[in-house]
Amino acid sequence: MKIKFLPLAFALGLGLIIPTAHAQLRVEITGAGANRLPVAIADFAGERAISQAITSVVRADLDRSGMFRLIDGAGVLSDKANPPFADLKQRGADAVAAGSTTETGNGRFETRMRLFDVIKQNTLDMEAYVHTSTQLRATAHRIADTIYEKLIGEPGMFSTRIAYVVKSTGRYELQIADADGANAQPALASREPIISPAWSPDGSKLAYVSFEAKKPIVYVHDIATAKRYVAANFKGSNSAPAWAPDGKRLAVVLSKDGGSQLYIVNANGSSATRLATSSGIDTEPRFSADGQFIYFTSDRGGSPQIYRIPATGGATERITFDGSYNVTPRPSPDGKSMAYITRTNGRFQLALMDLATKQTQLLTDSAKDESPSFAPNGRMILYATEVGGRGVLATVSSDGHVKQKLSVQASDVREPAWGPLAK
């Protein structure tokens, strides 16, 4: 059995940011996938003694992923005894998670989780987590990640974070929240717009574009220290930052030499090397996961379409051909597909292209989709859309089957970016 300590330093780092009043994002599930794995998450023995239940967060995580069908009625089950396998099998569960939470003194708790295979009647995994009372949700996300990985065979994304911009009257706030929208913290507030947040590959920094100096300038913001520096501030406009997988360079769009063109700058703000040259617009660069290519939007062919260029420069290759407006390329973490926004009959919709076959699929039925962002395991896509004239965030599973909305009451939310897996 492994003992896991939650990183206290990280929690303290976020605590340095001055919290302000803001509503928690809310999850609304509006669809369901086909072949979901039936799993029961029992209440853990002793968890009710703490104000907030861990297992309700675990269930919500697994449900939201679209990969599981939750089986109710398992009751309270401890990790210390075998669960009622026959009863669980009758209820239709293939697996069950049981557990316990006990206070170990000095404000610390130990939560144990044991995952059973209901069909084979054996133990799949046992874990123990040492945490404080303020780390209940974080512990629950770790448990959900473990269950996801054991049953699906790939990493979960429940312990990751998302960044996004909240606009209220005369105020723009760059916020960071857990992947389920809870625990939102402001990272930066400004009276001028903030757009295009992008996570560094190690999750420690956010690059973004701020208009506080009356023109767009690219900044890099260290999340733990809340310190920031200018990554690109040349004559004209500076925008669309995208991290190279090495975390040392950024692709940016500069207009310093005329037009909006692609450049590579060092993430510390030094040097700017031109990557491509066109007479039109080149923008929205994004590195492929292997760092080999940069996907971008260009109107060089007469309408905005998606192209790619080797990250070291060279010949460009056009990727999209259907329609007259295909923008915002986001190559998937496994490099096999690309999420982007396409315009059809005046509607802007999230689409997914298989890069090998060039087959495309519309993932949404909304009309004002923007800024798609893959979960680090590639299973879900977070994007901005509009409901009732208000900006909201939504997620959709990469197969298009499971959709949900995340919303902040009475605010306008936009520009989401899904952070990397915790290191």
Next chain:
Amino acid sequence: MPTAKFSRKLLSALSLALILAACSSQPPAPEQNAAGVESRTPANMDRSATTAPVESFDPMSVAALKDPRSPLSKRSIYFDYDSYIVKDEFQSLLVAHAKFLAANSNMKILIQGNADERGSREYNLALAQKRADAVKKSLSLLGTPESQMESVSLGEEKPVCTESTEACWAQNRRGDILYSGEY
């Protein structure tokens, strides 16, 4: 009347901005000057006409920049959807500014490009940059040196009209000329 409605909206937006500026605990940052937009509205024109002194003005003086009788008070160039071509109807406006900049070589301008809300924010930022660049190029062809001009983009981020209608979007597809001291 749509123009009256528009100006009323602008006035309330401006007063709201002033209230917010007064209430905000943010570090002081000058508010974006929506130059050209104010002076373009008929309400303002009427008021200025009745209150402005009757005496003549120097068309090449700095005061002329904000004098509604001067073509220099017109600061906005409007564009078609998904286009960054400067239409002929704005040529006389640009000629006036080019002449002023030639006569006042110490003055500089910031050209801010804007886009309507439809589509990708970053693509709109680039599109609005193209509009600002197109205005700069027009002035350059009229003899204005590069050293007196900077073209930047505000993308779709600073709309003067926030309704999702073509009338509103047309107001937002725009290049604005701001002079030294106005930005």
